Amino acid sequence: MDNYLEVYTQWYPNNYGLSDYPLECHVTYDNNERKSLFQQLTKPQQELVNQQKKYQVRSLFLQNQYLFTSDWEFVRLNIDDDYERGKRSQLKCDCGRPLKYQFVIESKQTGQEVHLGIQHFKDHLGIPQSIAEDIKKGVAHVDLALDELLWLTAKPIAFPEDLWQRYVFAYYRNNTLRRPIALNQKLADRVLAFRQVEMPLFIADYLAVLGEINQVDREVFDKKESSFLADKQAFEKYLTDFDQDIVTPLYQTRIFFARRLTDFIKLDQFVNESYEAAKNRYFDEILSFCLSLKGKAGIAREKAIRNFITYHVKKYEGQTIIPFIINKYETYQFTKNFFFAIPKVYRVGIRQAIKRKQERRHLKNRKAAELGQ
Numbered sequence: 001m002d003n004y005l006e007v008y009t010q011w012y013p014n015n016y017g018l019s020d021y022p023l024e025c026h027v028t029y030d031n032n033e034r035k036s037l038f039q040q041l042t043k044p045q046q047e048l049v050n051q052q053k054k055y056q057v058r059s060l061f062l063q064n065q066y067l068f069t070s071d072w073e074f075v076r077l078n079i080d081d082d083y084e085r086g087k088r089s090q091l092k093c094d095c096g097r098p099l100k101y102q103f104v105i106e107s108k109q110t111g112q113e114v115h116l117g118i119q120h121f122k123d124h125l126g127i128p129q130s131i132a133e134d135i136k137k138g139v140a141h142v143d144l145a146l147d148e149l150l151w152l153t154a155k156p157i158a159f160p161e162d163l164w165q166r167y168v169f170a171y172y173r174n175n176t177l178r179r180p181i182a183l184n185q186k187l188a189d190r191v192l193a194f195r196q197v198e199m200p201l202f203i204a205d206y207l208a209v210l211g212e213i214n215q216v217d218r219e220v221f222d223k224k225e226s227s228f229l230a231d232k233q234a235f236e237k238y239l240t241d242f243d244q245d246i247v248t249p250l251y252q253t254r255i256f257f258a259r260r261l262t263d264f265i266k267l268d269q270f271v272n273e274s275y276e277a278a279k280n281r282y283f284d285e286i287l288s289f290c291l292s293l294k295g296k297a298g299i300a301r302e303k304a305i306r307n308f309i310t311y312h313v314k315k316y317e318g319q320t321i322i323p324f325i326i327n328k329y330e331t332y333q334f335t336k337n338f339f340f341a342i343p344k345v346y347r348v349g350i351r352q353a354i355k356r357k358q359e360r361r362h363l364k365n366r367k368a369a370e371l372g373q
Helices: 004-011 031-039 043-064 118-125 129-154 161-174 185-196 203-222 232-245 275-295 298-316 321-332 336-341 344-372
Strands: 072-079 101-107 113-116
Touching: 004 161, 031 129, 043 072, 043 129, 043 185, 072 113, 101 118, 113 118, 118 129, 161 185, 161 203, 161 232, 185 203, 185 232, 232 336, 275 298, 275 321, 275 344, 298 321, 321 336, 336 344
Parallel strands: none
Antiparallel strands: 072 101, 101 113
């Protein structure tokens, strides 16, 4: 079937129309409500909320360059989840004041670290009162943004598994396009983190995922890429693998969707050798190595893989790509899921290497037949 959305509808008739998900939130909690709802979260969920808070505060400092004109730079935010004003605190300002939020700031000149509460930025760092107030307001806004997560969890709204599956299907389809588009790696990382702790998504992230899905859909239909190999079993293996694949260095370094071989490796050409010949030689090497593994097992196989990775990195660099390729070959050999899982540059290159090998074998067999006549 050509229309890949029709394929998905047939495979998952109950999943294509996404379940309702809140698209706005106007709730604001006071400190006591916020603390009560936070304590109802699981430990992994609490850790994720704190990670989000630390990430957003760090982004706040970077984007607004609060300390740009001073000798100080923001290092990290420490959070005391058990803080009770006047009763209990594990964190303190350098002046001794108990803290829920401890800002760690470092001197650019000396490397000295200071530990501050939000109230003491002006006194300790010598920054203008206006900037200190902006920082205070910014941190309060981060708390308000995280109220959305607490509200969604309390409703309760579950992690949108139907959206996740549709999202991975968009990745799957994107990787089969003639020119795959570069999808937002940070968004995929964040969505996966929420899925792993069974927590609803920020509404903005939910909408951003829909945007990525629509972007792939538009690319398919605008470029009239109607041809699509529908294989439900292959997709479901891809779906199972996606959690692990998306956190590999190949994705993390954002080169998975690169369009040139030289984006992955350094390809040296022999004297008088064309780029095309060098590229063919490179993929022939990978094919020969993969086929050579069929006769090896145990320690010998592990050693062969280790040696080939070392050789590849030394000769071509590309530290992220070759372990990924070999891992997928070990799992799937040269089946559909091997080719679906790897970058298009390598999918095309290895398929062409297989075709060249088959042509050489066919020519050899034909000559042998002619000699035998």
